[in-house]
């Protein structure tokens with residue numbers, strides 16, 4: 001039968017009946033349980049619940065069944081009897097399985113232990129020298145695909161729209177910030193740090209009030225340069241970017257997944273760290289690992305704060321993510337930010353080279369990122 005992964009929404013064939021232990025998503029490799037739900041034929045589903053895609057028309061079975069019950073009750077017509085579908089039936093929405101919930105619980109315990117072992121020091125009174133002129137926010141988490149680039153690009157765009165002179169720094173060899181903004185700068189962060197390009201050449205005006213220091217493959221050379229330094233390599237980025245403070249109010253750094261010399265450099269440059277946490281076990285586990293690395297670096301940079309935790313991929317139709325979102329809010333009442341809901345418009349916008357505010361300004365994604373930007377700016 002066909003199933004939709006509750007995490008990445010990939011449609012795929014799963015055995016029917018699904019194994020008791022759940023199945024592994026062919027796309028994102030997370031585990032989920034698939035169960036067949038009673039459905040009504042697509043032709044009986046109200047038209048407004050059909051999803052039209054270039055490759056066909058799909059209904060949303062679980063929602064259709066519920067909506068039909070409500071609609072038919074209101075119209076006082078006999079309720080259609082839902083019938084099980086055959087193998088060619090449209091996909092069913094799935095729920096995280098018990099193993100996923102156990103893994104999430106274990107990851108949350110690890111985070112609790114981290115908080116207990118390394119409580120963050122009380123904020124120190126800022127001195128004129130310690131506080132940079134511009135706010136420097138690193139969007140980081142070593143786990144991949146949690147929404148770092150989506151968050152960095154749309155947060156930077158929202159801050160620029162709010163009148164802040166904003167610099168978006170792409171510290172990822174994937175260089176996807178330029179793609180998401182629909183621009184193709186010839187030089188970027190690597191060339192600026194290596195002294196090949198001046199700030200005027202390297203800062204690409206991407207939008208009104210928003211400049212981009214592009215990432216990309218050239219950053220591989222920069223990493224080699226950093227690791228070859230005898231001493232002070234961890235401050236390479238900070239030394240090169242500090243003069244840009246005079247040009248902007250906020251710097252947002254989009255970091256790469258994983259942990260390497262450039263990640264450490266970013267932590268020696270920024271003063272605030274914003275962590276997007278996808279609401280599933282693997283991401284929470286990555287977050288608990290990241291907390292250890294963060295604690296190790298912050299011993300050398302007491303001004304560094306884990307200032308914002310942003311739950312991403314919130315899907316209220318699935319029980320697990322909403323519960324994890326509440327858990328995170330309990331663990332970090334001061335740092336938790338408004339969550340970003342799963343919204344397909346957010347995944348479509350980069351292909352158009354537009355921010356969510358340009359591509360779908362009335363979408364839930366645009367509303368969520370506007371709320372996040374207000375929270376961060378405020």
Ligand SMILES: Nc1ncnc2c1ncn2[C@@H]1O[C@H](COP(=O)(O)OP(=O)(O)OP(=O)(O)O)[C@@H](O)[C@H]1O
Pocket residue numbers: 143144145146147148149150151172174255256257312313314340341342343344345346347348350
């Ligand atoms: N809230 C959301 N709803 C739906 N899709 C999303 C959402 N946030 C991000 N995406 C999509 O999920 C994918 C991964 O997001 P993104 O590239 O921002 O993650 P990342 O953490 O930067 O990944 P990487 O670690 O590889 O740099 C992208 O295709 C993006 O469009």
Ligand SMILES: [Mg+2]
Pocket residue numbers: 148149150172176255256257
């Ligand atoms: Mg990214």
